[in-house]
Amino acid sequence: MKAVVYREYAPDDDYAKILKVEDIDEPKPKQDEVIFTNKASALNYNDIWGMRGVPIPGPLPHVSGSDVPEMLLP
Numbered sequence: 001m002k003a004v005v006y007r008e009y010a011p012d013d014d015y016a017k018i019l020k021v022e023d024i025d026e027p028k029p030k031q032d033e034v035i036f037t038n039k040a041s042a043l044n045y046n047d048i049w050g051m052r053g054v055p056i057p058g059p060l061p062h063v064s065g066s067d068v069p070e071m072l073l074p
Contacts, residue, residue: 001026004041007061009053015043018051019064041065 006018029035047064049055 003063004065005061005063006051009057009060010051011053013052015048015051024063036068038065038068040069042067 010018
């Protein structure tokens with residue numbers, strides 16, 4: 001599947017430099033999780049702060065796009 005991934009932070013706020021569309025493995029849901037299709041997603045301020053590595057740097061690489069319309073799969 002395709003995902004927008006960043007593998008480094010963008011301290012100069014040049015997000016286009018760090019965001020890459022990559023093929024990643026399909027996630028395997030746990031017992032209490034679901035998978036949904038995703039045709040589009042948006043970046044919000046949580047994603048922007050994460051790409052800056054502030055206030056706390058998160059683990060890398062990271063898949064961005066926390067705002068998504070959803071459609072549950074059976």
